[in-house]
Amino acid sequence: MKDVARLAGVSTATISRTLVSPDKVRAETRERVMAAIERIGYAPNALARNLRQMRTSTVILLVRQIVNPFYLELFRGVESAARARGYNVLMSNVESRPERELAYFDMIRERRADGVILATGALPSRRGRAPALPPMVVVSEYLPRSGLPTVRIDNVAAAAGAVDYLVTLGHQRIAHVTGPLPEVLSRDRLKGYRRALRRAGIEPDERWVARGDYTTRSGHAAAAALLRRRRRPTAIFAANDEMAMGAIKAAREAGLDVPGQLSVVGFDDINMASAWDPALTTVAQPSDEMGACAMDRLADLLAGDDTRNGDDVLETTLRVRESTGPVPRRAN
Amino acid sequence: MKDVARLAGVSTATISRTLVSPDKVRAETRERVMAAIERIGYAPNALARNLRQMRTSTVILLVRQIVNPFYLELFRGVESAARARGYNVLMSNVESRPERELAYFDMIRERRADGVILATGALPSRRGRAPALPPMVVVSEYLPRSGLPTVRIDNVAAAAGAVDYLVTLGHQRIAHVTGPLPEVLSRDRLKGYRRALRRAGIEPDERWVARGDYTTRSGHAAAAALLRRRRRPTAIFAANDEMAMGAIKAAREAGLDVPGQLSVVGFDDINMASAWDPALTTVAQPSDEMGACAMDRLADLLAGDDTRNGDDVLETTLRVRESTGPVPRRAN
DNA sequence: CTGAAAGCGCTTACAG
DNA sequence: CTGAAAGCGCTTACAG
Numbered sequence: 180m181k182d183v184a185r186l187a188g189v190s191t192a193t194i195s196r197t198l199v200s201p202d203k204v205r206a207e208t209r210e211r212v213m214a215a216i217e218r219i220g221y222a223p224n225a226l227a228r229n230l231r232q233m234r235t236s237t238v239i240l241l242v243r244q245i246v247n248p249f250y251l252e253l254f255r256g257v258e259s260a261a262r263a264r265g266y267n268v269l270m271s272n273v274e275s276r277p278e279r280e281l282a283y284f285d286m287i288r289e290r291r292a293d294g295v296i297l298a299t300g301a302l303p304s305r306r307g308r309a310p311a312l313p314p315m316v317v318v319s320e321y322l323p324r325s326g327l328p329t330v331r332i333d334n335v336a337a338a339a340g341a342v343d344y345l346v347t348l349g350h351q352r353i354a355h356v357t358g359p360l361p362e363v364l365s366r367d368r369l370k371g372y373r374r375a376l377r378r379a380g381i382e383p384d385e386r387w388v389a390r391g392d393y394t395t396r397s398g399h400a401a402a403a404a405l406l407r408r409r410r411r412p413t414a415i416f417a418a419n420d421e422m423a424m425g426a427i428k429a430a431r432e433a434g435l436d437v438p439g440q441l442s443v444v445g446f447d448d449i450n451m452a453s454a455w456d457p458a459l460t461t462v463a464q465p466s467d468e469m470g471a472c473a474m475d476r477l478a479d480l481l482a483g484d485d486t487r488n489g490d491d492v493l494e495t496t497l498r499v500r501e502s503t504g505p506v507p508r509r510a511n
Numbered sequence: 512m513k514d515v516a517r518l519a520g521v522s523t524a525t526i527s528r529t530l531v532s533p534d535k536v537r538a539e540t541r542e543r544v545m546a547a548i549e550r551i552g553y554a555p556n557a558l559a560r561n562l563r564q565m566r567t568s569t570v571i572l573l574v575r576q577i578v579n580p581f582y583l584e585l586f587r588g589v590e591s592a593a594r595a596r597g598y599n600v601l602m603s604n605v606e607s608r609p610e611r612e613l614a615y616f617d618m619i620r621e622r623r624a625d626g627v628i629l630a631t632g633a634l635p636s637r638r639g640r641a642p643a644l645p646p647m648v649v650v651s652e653y654l655p656r657s658g659l660p661t662v663r664i665d666n667v668a669a670a671a672g673a674v675d676y677l678v679t680l681g682h683q684r685i686a687h688v689t690g691p692l693p694e695v696l697s698r699d700r701l702k703g704y705r706r707a708l709r710r711a712g713i714e715p716d717e718r719w720v721a722r723g724d725y726t727t728r729s730g731h732a733a734a735a736a737l738l739r740r741r742r743r744p745t746a747i748f749a750a751n752d753e754m755a756m757g758a759i760k761a762a763r764e765a766g767l768d769v770p771g772q773l774s775v776v777g778f779d780d781i782n783m784a785s786a787w788d789p790a791l792t793t794v795a796q797p798s799d800e801m802g803a804c805a806m807d808r809l810a811d812l813l814a815g816d817d818t819r820n821g822d823d824v825l826e827t828t829l830r831v832r833e834s835t836g837p838v839p840r841r842a843n
Numbered sequence: 844c845t846g847a848a849a850g851c852g853c854t855t856a857c858a859g
Numbered sequence: 860c861t862g863a864a865a866g867c868g869c870t871t872a873c874a875g
């Protein structure tokens with residue numbers, strides 16, 4: 180920087196101003212400075228700038244389990260918005276290890292990051308001396324009554340919409356494979372399932388609700404059990420795509436054609452959903468957009484101009500593909 | 512820090528030493544300092560430390576396309592090693608946009624990161640004034656004759672091993688779906704395929720090599736074309752799992768049972784491979800370990816004690832699942 | 844519009 | 860083993 184200043188015949192303050200707020204510098208000076216910067220190949224040292232400004236331009240994205248492809252799409256959205264806003268993104272999977280979550284809060288205390296995008300569905304439980312919450316935006320998941328800015332979808336309505344569609348196709352015996360029920364997202368999707376059934380005049384039957392844990396394996400097991408029933412369902416709505424894929428596998432093993440004898444609907448529209456055989460009908464979340472929106476809100480928060488309040492609720496889309504069809508003739 | 516120093520009755524230098532090199536501080540002083548730190552709830556400011564030490568403790572992981580699940584596993588490995596070594600990881604997908612790669616090299620120049628783990632398969636082409644390469648380790652991919660420290664598998668041998676296995680099952684008519692052929696990994700796997708065939712006394716037939724681009728769709732199209740032949744293959748070796756999945760889908764559409772009438776082998780062992788129907792036989796890469804190993808080498812490099820030279824070549828494993836079986840009776 | 848100077852919060856070579 | 864002091868490379872309030 181000193182070299183640039185010498186070459187341009189100005190002070191280092193002017194170099195800095197040219198870079199940070201060029202409008203405060205006379206055009207002629209600015210050009211001289213830019214030429215010198217170019218000549219020397221100068222790049223400002225972010226370390227020094229960060230210290231001076233007491234900001235890192237880095238945010239942390241905390242996800243539940245990184246292997247879930249849904250989070251990947253979320254990350255893409257976060258990253259592209261971050262790039263546009265001049266931030267870097269540190270993604271980290273927590274994998275249900277609370278100490279890892281806390282490690283990330285320490286990173287904020289140590290000023291390694293400016294804020295957090297929380298996609299884990301729960302605030303880290305804090306030890307004795309509860310540190311103040313860092314600037315934070317919740318995405319995908321939400322924390323009821325936390326008052327934190329949140330970017331999400333309406334899981335109840337989206338799930339109900341999927342089941343509505345099955346009803347439209349003539350299905351009455353619609354089963355549901357849930358996610359882990361302590362989680363609010365799983366509960367919301369279950370609620371939507373029940374709401375749609377009632378709306379269609381069908382009394383929800385608890386025996387047609389099977390618990391899964393979002394893995395393909397659990398979807399497979401749950402569906403296998405449901406299909407062993409004497410009166411078996413003609414449609415299964417799974418709370419995510421992986422479980423829907425497991426359900427299709429179970430149907431095939433039971434000798435049932437999908438969608439001829441069993442319709443299956445998933446949730447998320449992960450990358451693999453359209454590649455699956457049969458291509459999966461599923462509720463698409465705008466994951467890119469959700470990530471970008473969360474990053475934008477966090478950046479606003481950090482810039483001190485968070486005008487908005489409450490939740491951003493984004494739209495979902497039911498993508499009808501090959502895994503759903505009209506109810507089989509003899510089934511009703 | 513000043514507050515801690517006052518409370519402990521020492522200078523800030525001693526606080527710093529207690530944290531950085533505790534052995535240089537008398538035990539009694541150390542305890543007093545630690546108590547004061549605890550009392551005040553002091554956390555050192557990483558921004559200041561970074562500036563002082565001229566290091567960021569951050570590395571960049573550059574991947575080709577983030578949606579590829581393989582990179583996810585790589586990231587996990589990198590991240591866990593990074594955590595152990597005190598580094599943060601910035602993952603970024605380049606998505607074949609060269610300007611993005613360059614952006615990451617700028618980040619090094621601006622001292623936002625200390626080094627790069629390159630998983631893109633190509634050095635960013637640099638503009639006119641070629642800047643010096645940053646501390647860098649290549650992983651998964653490799654750059655022939657670059658002399659850069661590299662962590663990889665032996666793609667030729669691994670591919671040959673997969674084809675050997677098909678030969679063992681009695682297959683003679685073994686087709687191959689390649690990745691994009693400009694890429695060295697795709698070429699290596701093709702080379703391994705040919706080598707195994709020759710070893711088995713089968714003359715490679717170019718008509719049984721179909722080009723794909725690593726997507727499920729391309730695997731589907733390539734396999735569909737192969738299966739339309741009058742003499743159709745009894746086995747397909749695909750250069751990655753997604754294409755193998757597409758191939759299975761094509762087989763089913765052609766009314767062929769997998770593995771009864773067609774065996775399919777993939778490469779990578781992504782998360783979905785075992786969930787696929789039928790569960791995919793595939794060459795498992797030690798992706799976690801590769802990532803961790805790359806991060807370790809980069810950390811050594813940055814610490815100035817990179818003793819090793821040349822490539823780390825890790826072992827692959829053929830995971831035999833349900834998509835492969837003996838050659839059908841009438842086929843030979 | 845520009846410069847001189849202070850200061851961000853650490854770490855570390857040096858002196859004792 | 861400990862302290863006083865310099866300094867990392869910027870940015871910015873202040874003065875002109």
